[in-house]
Amino acid sequence: MTRPIRKIMVYVDGSEQSITAAQYAIVLAKALGAELYALYVVDTRALAELVKSRIFLESEQEEYRRDLDGDASRYLNHVRELARRKGVPVTTEKSSGAVHVEIKAKVSEFAIDLLVIGEISQIRSRRDELYNETERAMRNAQCPVLVAKGEDKIWDLYEAME
C-alpha cells in the first residue's frame, strides 16, 4: 500500500493559530516522512474590498500590499526556521488573491494529500461562515483537512521531537 500522506501543506496567515498549525505540520511531516509545503496568501481581494468601501485610499492599498508582502516573507521565514530546527525540509510558497481560492489552487498544483490549518475562530453567524477565509478553505479544499487544535499539546510535541 502506498503511503496515504506524502505531501502536507500548512496555511500560514501570521496568526498564532497558524504558527501552531505549522509546528504540527512539521511534527507530522517528520513522523510520516512526508514533503512539507508552507503557503502564505497575500489577501489582495480584501485590499480591493477596502478601497471599494472607501475605508482605504488607493495609496493606502499599495502601502498595505507592501506590508503584506513583508509579513509573508517574515512568517514563511519563521516556518522555515521552525522546520530547520527539527531537520525537516520545507518548500515555502507565497501567493496572492482570494485566500480560499489560492489555497484550493495550490493544493491542486502541488498534489497535496493533507492540508493543515490553524484553529478557526468561533463562527457566530451565517455571515461569518460565508466570509471566514480559513473556514472557506476548509470547505473548498480538494483533500483531507486537519485543524490543528490544542496549542500546548502541539508545542510539547514539537519541542519533544528530536
Next chain:
Amino acid sequence: MALIDLIEETVVRAPLKAVGKEAVIRELVDTLAAAGKILDAETAYQAVLDREAKGSTGLAEGIAVPHGKTISARELTIAIGVSPDGVEFGSMDGKPARLFFLILAPPDKAGPHIEALAEIARMSRSKAFCSALASCRSPTEVVRMLKEE
C-alpha cells in the same frame, strides 16, 4: 482572529462624550489606553490623525473607521464609539457619523489589520444592523448586539 474576539465592554464608549472629530479619536484612543490595549496614547493618536489627514475614513450611513499603524499597539486592537447626536467627520455622504470603529495595529501585523477592516466593511453594508448598533446606549448593549449578530 475574528473581530468579535477583540471586543469587550472596556473598549466601548456608548455614549461618546466628544462632539468633534479629533476629540472622538482622542476619546477612543484614551479608552484603549485605559483598557491597557496600547502602550502610548499620544503616539497612537498621532498615527490615526496622520491617516485622517490623507482622507477621511467617514463612510456613508453614519459610520467611520479611523485606523492607523503604530508601534504603540502590541496586537491588533479596536475601540467602538457611539455618538447619539452624530459628529461631523467629513463623511462621503456629508452626514454626521454616529458609529465609530477605531482600529490600531502594529506595523508588522498587516494581515490581521486588513482582516478586521474587511469585516467592518462587510458589517457596514447592513444598514439595519449599523442603525441598531448606533442606537445602543451602553457598552453592554453594544457588546451584546455584536456577539448576537
